[in-house]
Amino acid sequence: MPRSATVNQEMRERSRERILAAALEVFAANGYEAASISDITTAAGVSRGLVSYYFATKEQLAAELLDRWLDGIAGILTIQGTPDERLAGIIDGALMAAATTLHIQRLAISLMMLPTTHDVFARVEQAKSDRLSLVEDAIRDVFAARGATDPAVEEMLLRATLEGVTVKLAIYHETFPLEAIRRRLYAGYDLPAPVASLPIVSPAVDRLRAK
Template sequence: MASVAPQATQEERTEASRRRIIEAALKVLAEEGYRNMTVARIQEVAGLSRGLVGYHFGSKQGLLEALIDSIRQDYADEVVKELDAGDPAGLDAILEMIDSYLTRLGGRPNRNTVLLVLMVESISELPELRTAVQSLNAVLRRRFGGWLTRGVEDGTVRPDVDPAVEAGLLQGLIRGITLQWLVDPDGFDLVAARRGALAMVRRSLAP
């Protein structure tokens, strides 16, 4: 007799529904823009019943905040945990992070498109999202700052480097490259930019 697969628990079904809504919001926001990102459109793309966005997230703002956190957590799970587990030297961790970020950009542009859209919208159209965006940026700066401090201590980064200042510059570097490529993927050489960025950072930070 064939075995019967166990049914998903209520918690598993709830999480699956939340994930479908988040992925639908990401798709609509990246491909159709914020103005077309209505609750009705998200539910249509997700293929779920009406009312579930409000049930799971409370409001459209709640959904957008959950989307930002989901992108941050996915990247932390995929990249940062692997880096931390390997315990690389400070400069090596920074270079691996930049390399991974820009390499993954070419294969998964939607996530970066969404982040940049929400960053821009939070300046004027969606000020209620500014706290979530600020938190997202602060997390990345702290990561870079921690690796810079480690690098100063282990001798792979110049001792006169200010980790707080340099962390902001590194964040600006990868965000700027990302923006240029998303706006003009045919005219901007992402591979060359990645190689150039790695070489520039190494020259700038190494003793």
């Protein structure tokens, strides 16, 4: 009996997600430049033709993963509450994303920073420009409501700080004291101390060393 259109669509979506998961795994293990479509095909356990059907180039795979990463950032638009509660939610959301989606964070960092792949990031960022502007404006609104003299500068500084934390966490994953850094960020913005720790493993403050 022929499969229904719904079943066929579900199978296509599963195949596509399997390929994207494999691409992220390969990019994380080998780096974007060294990774090949053949590596991704093997990791996904599918034919090269199927990979090419969904993604004609390695850049398209990276672009799709970055697209989802940027959509994740836009999740702050759903945070509700007072300005202080929203700022705390933005900090916590960024730190949780950094800790729980480290592979995609590393990919985004590498594509942003490497001269050979920066254009890939720039193209995806440009395609998402309108939504990213909404995110920027939401953060600026929070700082404006808190009485900041220059909300735009505060937004840029917060994002730079959180992105710096993400870079350090990516490099020093096993020794980075994320919870202590979180509480210092709260104090720096005169936010009430968090009642509970984030549900992630966070070592005590010592020294950052790669393991």
